[in-house]
Amino acid sequence: MKKLLRIVLLTLIFASGVLNLTGGQVHAKTAVNDFQVQAILPSDNLSHSSYFNLKVKPDTNRVLRLRITNNSNKRQRINVQPNNATTNENGIIDYSVHAKKDSSATTSFTDMLSNRNGKSVSVAGKSSAIVSFKLTLPKQPFSGTILGGFLVYSVSATNQVKNSNQSSNLAHYVIATQLVESSQQVKPNLLYHGTKYVGSGGLPRVQVNLQNTQPTIIGNVHVKTTVTGEGNKVVAKVDQKMLNFAPNSSFGYQLPTLNNKELKAGNYHLNMTVKGDNGSWKFDKLFTVTDKDGKAAKIAKPATNWKQIIMWVIEGLAILIVLAYIINKFRKWMKKD
Structure with missing residues (x-):
């Protein structure tokens, strides 16, 4: 029994070690990158x-x-x-x-x-x-x-x-x-061009399309944004500082959803405050997410982590074998008494 237990445990330990070794990432060291x-x-x-x-x-x-x-x-x-x-x-x-x-x-x-x-x-x-x-x-x-x-x-x-x-x-x-060409300051103007539900890297995002229409940097920007859905439930919330918007630029500012949860089709409310060193803006807007938007976002489903599952199985088997050994020893001890 002891010999069999030792063989089984060593096999499980070896399998666990192989799984850990194959999980590493290889980084190339290029000779021509310096x-x-x-x-x-x-x-x-x-x-x-x-x-x-x-x-x-x-x-x-x-x-x-x-x-x-x-x-x-x-x-x-x-x-x-x-x-x-x-x-x-x-x-x-x-x-x-x-x-x-x-x-x-x-x-x-x-x-x-x-x-x-x-x-x-x-x-x-x-x-x-x-x-x-x-x-x-x-x-x-x-x-x-x-x-x-x-x-x-x-x-x-x-x-x-x-x-x-x-x-x-x-x-x-x-x-x-x-x-x-001149030291004269230009006053910025930030326009709102709508909000939509998108996917970025397979993760759900709320994208607010903005445009700085003037040739001036909006610096030291503080953005506070809350997105609520049905029943005023908060689905996205951001409070970011030290941002900078380039002159004459259109961009989609993206907010992660809470816990990276997908948004259901429905109506949503955006409350956004943007404050820079040379101006401030407030956008209080409604937007809609459709089933078509959800499909177009292409949100990645969580992949099955087979390596983790196998590790759990190995650990579970090891625990069961040890328990079986202890119970067997306990029974033999009880028979002797």
Whole structure:
């Protein structure tokens, strides 16, 4: 009995160990992902920072230069992609998306660049290269702030990871660019363009579509939002601070539902307060979720965690075997008495 028990327990322990070992994630270490990017700031840069912050004049030209340093031993191909600044679903200014000019904008950062689709440069190992972009200001003066940036990443590292079928955290750098022609402040205007039920990463979200129609940053934003359903039951609630909305940007600000629960078809009430350092807005709106909206959201059903289930079965069997052994020993002891 003891020998059989020992064999069974060792088998269960081994099976448990195998399950734990196979659950780890492998991260690829690429030999060509080690590089740095630096903005070569002109003497008239408005701030002692790492990004371009320039006061410009209409109908003039500037050259924006970036120094890319390859710290690895291998040659790398680096892409430099200019983008207009936008606002992402979390209420944060984003320079990484190749967004089109907003409908409210008269001009944009990429409109002013000679190579708006970006540049690619090959940099030898342990060396640097300069990438230049010609900036041409429109003849018609603009008010407020033009905001954009350069997204820089290694094509070589991206291709290497794809070919290896492994996951890796690849380096992406962003160098922001802020352009003004006048120091006169522009008052922001935040518009509400409806609310809808969506899915994001398979999770249910309430998306509030907003638009900053003016060429000015809405900074230090505090958003307080409550969504209620039937019987005034709260289905989503958010209180976020330190957000920033890009100039002339349209975006879908997303709220997670409470406990990531799906919304049923029906009528809902949105109560939203947005307060920035240069303005405040309140939106008290009704919206409807239909069965069609629920299907379109494509909310992922929780996957069956077979590994966890097997672990529970193994642990349960181990406990039963130990109990059976103890009961058997107890019976033998009782017979002796």
